[in-house]
Amino acid sequence: MNQKVIINNLTIDGLNFHEDTVTKEGKELHKVSFDFKVKHDDYHDITTLLYQNDFLVKVPDKNLRFSATIYNYSTSITNLYEENAVGDFKLELVEKA
Template identity: 40%
Template structure:
């Protein structure tokens, strides 16, 4: 079971992880919690759109882009709030690689 991924050096603890191949490119789908305390950092990170992605528990690294994402809340500035995030990341052609 995958418990975390790393997007551009930022560790994300995941609640759900799925992977599949789409047109020869790796696609990972994750669900994770975002608290009001880390909302700004995560929102800023996701605006980058293209990422160096690592899945350490599976030995996977690749360059990918957000294919789809949504949240249960779009404003987590109220202290103590927690939102559910879903993100789908698709490999970018010619940059996908699997760690040896």
């Protein structure tokens, strides 16, 4: 399922969106996972955002809104500085306890 995901006011077209919960310190926490494409032109903005690891996540169509950190992250490419390069990113965000 595709889903619009907003992370700190940056809108991402999430592919293969999945919503789940995890238990941490006895508390049920929201977890969302999705894939997304990153183009050469957006690489710097995306990676700068991800390095912050302190997010306000909103998924409007699911009425979700929570503070989160990265639970898991991967990318298909490490050098998106080449013109016309596109990378596949996978991101899992978990609600802060």
